Amino acid sequence: MPKHIVRLLALIVVVAIFAFSAKKFLTPDTFYQYGHYRGDAVAEIASKAPKLQGSASCEPCHKKAYAEWTDGIHRKATRKNAIQGVVYKYGPNCEVCHTGPAGNHPSKDAMPLSVEDQVTSITHPEIKVHPANVPGRKLMLTPEEMKGVCLNCHEKMEARPKEQRQIEVASHSGEELCTKCHNPHSPRIIYASLPQSRRGSAQAGKIVAAVCSGCHGAAGMSVNPSWPNLAGQHADFLVDSLKAFKSGVRKNDMMSSIAAGLNEADIRNVAAYFSRFSCGVTGGDKAEAALGKAKAANCAACHSAGGLYGSGAPGVSGIPTWPNLAGQNAEYLASTLRSYQDGSRTHPVMTSVAKTLSDSDIDHLSAYYASMKCK
Amino acid sequence: MTTQDRKFDQQAVALSRRRFLGLLGKGMVCAGTLVSANSAIGSAEVRGGKRAYQQNDAQYTESLNNPPEIPDYNWNDHQWAMGVDTDRCIGCLRCMEACKMENSVQMDAFHHRTWVERYVYLEGSNTAIVDSQADPKNIENTGSETKFRFDNRYRNVKVDKAFFVPKLCNQCEHPSCVQVCPTGATFKVKDGPVLIDTTYCIGCQYCVQACPYGARSFNEVRGVAEKCNWCYHRITKGLNPACVEVCPTGTRIFGDRNDPESPISLFIKNNHVQVLKPEMGNAPNVFYKGTDKEVV
Missing domain, CATH: 1.10.760.10 (Cytochrome c-like domain)
Structure with a gap:
C-alpha cells in the first residue's frame, strides 16, 4: 500500500478514536436512559421550588382577612356546587389580587398600603425566592391601582360570560373607588365600620351645631320644608356633603360660606352630632x-x-x-x-x-x- | 444494424412488458410490507399508551423499573391532562400573570407560556376578529407591557358572539417540537408533559417553528426556547399548575387521567370536548369545551 494512503488511513483512525472517546466522555451517563435526552433533567426540573404558596399560607398571619375571604363571595364552592359532575373551586385566591406569590412576601411592592403597614415586621425566613424581580413592577400600591385589579375581572365587556358580575364603570361608580363600598375580600360585605379616626365626637359637635340649628333645627328637623332634615342622617354622608360645600363642588349661598369656616374636625364632629338624633316622619301626600x-x-x-x-x-x-x-x-x-x-x-x-x-x-x-x- | 444493437433491442423489449410487470408486483409487495410494518409499530405505540414518544424497548423498560428520583412521586402512576372550559373564561389574564411569576418568564406581553385570545364576531360577520394581550391597543390601554388586560374596544359596536380562549402548550402525544430538536433538549416524559432541558438547548429555535400551536417562545436573555410544562415542579409535588391554581372561574381543569374521579377525567367524560387542530396528528392533551370553528 502506498505510503500516503497509509498515512491517510491512520489519520482517519485517530480522528475516529478521538471523536468516539469525546462523545463517550462528553455524553452524560443518563443521556439515553429514558430516550434521546438527559434522564437527570427530569428530576432537576421537578426539584424547582414552587413559588405560589396558596391561600392557606396566608391564614396563620392574616386571620381576619382570611376569614372574610373564606366566608365571602370571592370564595364559593361553585355555583350549584357541581357542573356536570365536575366540582369547581371558585373565586380568586389571595395570590390573584395580591400580585402573586407569597414567596415575594412580605414585600412593599406586593401589598396594598394599608396591609403593608401591618406586615413589615413579619419575615418568612424559609421563603427566599423573589419571583417578580422586575424593576418598576408595582401593583396595588394605591387604591386607584386596586380599582384596576377589580376591573380585571368585573369591567363589563363583550366576550365575558353573563354569569360573571360585571359593571359599567361610568354608571356604576364613576370616579369612586371600589373600596369605598366593597370589601375586596368579600365584595358583598359593605364597609359599615370605618376606622375610629374618621369618626367625630358628638359632644364636640354640639358647639358647632349651634350655628346650624337656626335652619336645620336644634334636633336636626328643619324649620322650613325646602331645607333638609339632618336628624339620623349618615354621618359619613354629612361629612362628604360639608366637604363638597367647602371645596365648592356643591354650591349653596348659605352652606358654602358656613362650610368654608369649618375645619376637618369640626365637620366630623357636627356630622356625628346630627346623626345621633332620631328622625321623624315628615309626611307626604x-x-x-x-x-x-x-x-x-x-x-x-x-x-x-x-x-x-x-x-x-x-x-x-x-x-x-x-x-x-x-x-x-x-x-x-x-x-x-x-x-x-x-x-x-x-x-x-x-x-x-x-x-x-x-x-x-x-x-x-x-x-x-x-x-x-x-x- | 450491428449485433450489439440487436442485443440491446431485444433486452429493451424483454424489460418493457413481462419483466416490468414482474418487478412492479414485487415492488408493491415490498412497499406494502413496509407500510404495514410501519403502521404496526405506530399502533403498538398507541395501544401501549404508557410508552413515551420515541422511546425504544430498553428505554421503556428503564422508565418502568428505574424512574427519575423525584420524592414521593413515580411517573408511571400518572397521566396528566388539562381541560379548558371556554364558556367560563372571563379574560382576566391572571393565569398568564401567575405563570410568569411562577416560572420567571419575561415580564412583557410577547413572551408567555400561556395566554388568552379573544374571538369576536361582529354583527352579521362570519369571521372572528382575534386579539390577545399582545395586541398594541391592549398594551396602550394598560399603559404598560407588564400589566395584562383586554381593552373594552367593543363597548359601542354590535357583537353577535364573543368569547375568550385560554391557550397553552398542548403537551402532544406526538410532539413536533421534540421531533425536530437536534440536541435532545426537549423531550416528552412518561407522565405527559413535554419538558425542556435548558442546559442542552442551543437556541436554534427549530422547535419554535415546528409547533403548530405557536406555544413556544424564545427567551433572548437566556438564549433558550421556553414553553409551558404544566408546572412540572408543582404537579410532581401534588399541587396544581399555577394557572389552574389562580383561575378565579374554574376555567382550567387539571388532573390525572389514570384516576377516573379526577377533575379532568370527569370533565372529559361529562362534556363534549375537542382538541385544537386534530388534523395535524399531534394528539394534544389539552381538551377544550365550548370553542368555535375558528379557534385553532
Whole structure:
C-alpha cells in the first residue's frame, strides 16, 4: 500500500478514536436512559421550588382577612356546587389580587398600603425566592391601582360570560373607588365600620351645631320644608356633603360660606352630632306616595337598608356615604332631584338617574320617601 | 444494424412488458410490507399508551423499573391532562400573570407560556376578529407591557358572539417540537408533559417553528426556547399548575387521567370536548369545551 494512503488511513483512525472517546466522555451517563435526552433533567426540573404558596399560607398571619375571604363571595364552592359532575373551586385566591406569590412576601411592592403597614415586621425566613424581580413592577400600591385589579375581572365587556358580575364603570361608580363600598375580600360585605379616626365626637359637635340649628333645627328637623332634615342622617354622608360645600363642588349661598369656616374636625364632629338624633316622619301626600312606591324600585338598589343586592327598609341606605331618604322633606327631595336634572348639582350616578324621571315622577317619589319611617 | 444493437433491442423489449410487470408486483409487495410494518409499530405505540414518544424497548423498560428520583412521586402512576372550559373564561389574564411569576418568564406581553385570545364576531360577520394581550391597543390601554388586560374596544359596536380562549402548550402525544430538536433538549416524559432541558438547548429555535400551536417562545436573555410544562415542579409535588391554581372561574381543569374521579377525567367524560387542530396528528392533551370553528 502506498505510503500516503497509509498515512491517510491512520489519520482517519485517530480522528475516529478521538471523536468516539469525546462523545463517550462528553455524553452524560443518563443521556439515553429514558430516550434521546438527559434522564437527570427530569428530576432537576421537578426539584424547582414552587413559588405560589396558596391561600392557606396566608391564614396563620392574616386571620381576619382570611376569614372574610373564606366566608365571602370571592370564595364559593361553585355555583350549584357541581357542573356536570365536575366540582369547581371558585373565586380568586389571595395570590390573584395580591400580585402573586407569597414567596415575594412580605414585600412593599406586593401589598396594598394599608396591609403593608401591618406586615413589615413579619419575615418568612424559609421563603427566599423573589419571583417578580422586575424593576418598576408595582401593583396595588394605591387604591386607584386596586380599582384596576377589580376591573380585571368585573369591567363589563363583550366576550365575558353573563354569569360573571360585571359593571359599567361610568354608571356604576364613576370616579369612586371600589373600596369605598366593597370589601375586596368579600365584595358583598359593605364597609359599615370605618376606622375610629374618621369618626367625630358628638359632644364636640354640639358647639358647632349651634350655628346650624337656626335652619336645620336644634334636633336636626328643619324649620322650613325646602331645607333638609339632618336628624339620623349618615354621618359619613354629612361629612362628604360639608366637604363638597367647602371645596365648592356643591354650591349653596348659605352652606358654602358656613362650610368654608369649618375645619376637618369640626365637620366630623357636627356630622356625628346630627346623626345621633332620631328622625321623624315628615309626611307626604298619600295618593302621590302610593304612585311613588312603584317608581322607587329603581332607587332601592342603593337607597335601601339591604344595600346593593338585598331588600330592606326603603329609604335607609345600606352604605354610610349615601344619604338616607326616608323621612326627608318632600319639597327638599324634589328640589334636589330637579337640581340633578338641570345640572346645578352633579353626581356620577344621580345625574343620569334623575334625567330618566318626569316631573310627576319626582313629586311621587318625594312624597313616597317623605312618608317612609326612617328607622 | 450491428449485433450489439440487436442485443440491446431485444433486452429493451424483454424489460418493457413481462419483466416490468414482474418487478412492479414485487415492488408493491415490498412497499406494502413496509407500510404495514410501519403502521404496526405506530399502533403498538398507541395501544401501549404508557410508552413515551420515541422511546425504544430498553428505554421503556428503564422508565418502568428505574424512574427519575423525584420524592414521593413515580411517573408511571400518572397521566396528566388539562381541560379548558371556554364558556367560563372571563379574560382576566391572571393565569398568564401567575405563570410568569411562577416560572420567571419575561415580564412583557410577547413572551408567555400561556395566554388568552379573544374571538369576536361582529354583527352579521362570519369571521372572528382575534386579539390577545399582545395586541398594541391592549398594551396602550394598560399603559404598560407588564400589566395584562383586554381593552373594552367593543363597548359601542354590535357583537353577535364573543368569547375568550385560554391557550397553552398542548403537551402532544406526538410532539413536533421534540421531533425536530437536534440536541435532545426537549423531550416528552412518561407522565405527559413535554419538558425542556435548558442546559442542552442551543437556541436554534427549530422547535419554535415546528409547533403548530405557536406555544413556544424564545427567551433572548437566556438564549433558550421556553414553553409551558404544566408546572412540572408543582404537579410532581401534588399541587396544581399555577394557572389552574389562580383561575378565579374554574376555567382550567387539571388532573390525572389514570384516576377516573379526577377533575379532568370527569370533565372529559361529562362534556363534549375537542382538541385544537386534530388534523395535524399531534394528539394534544389539552381538551377544550365550548370553542368555535375558528379557534385553532
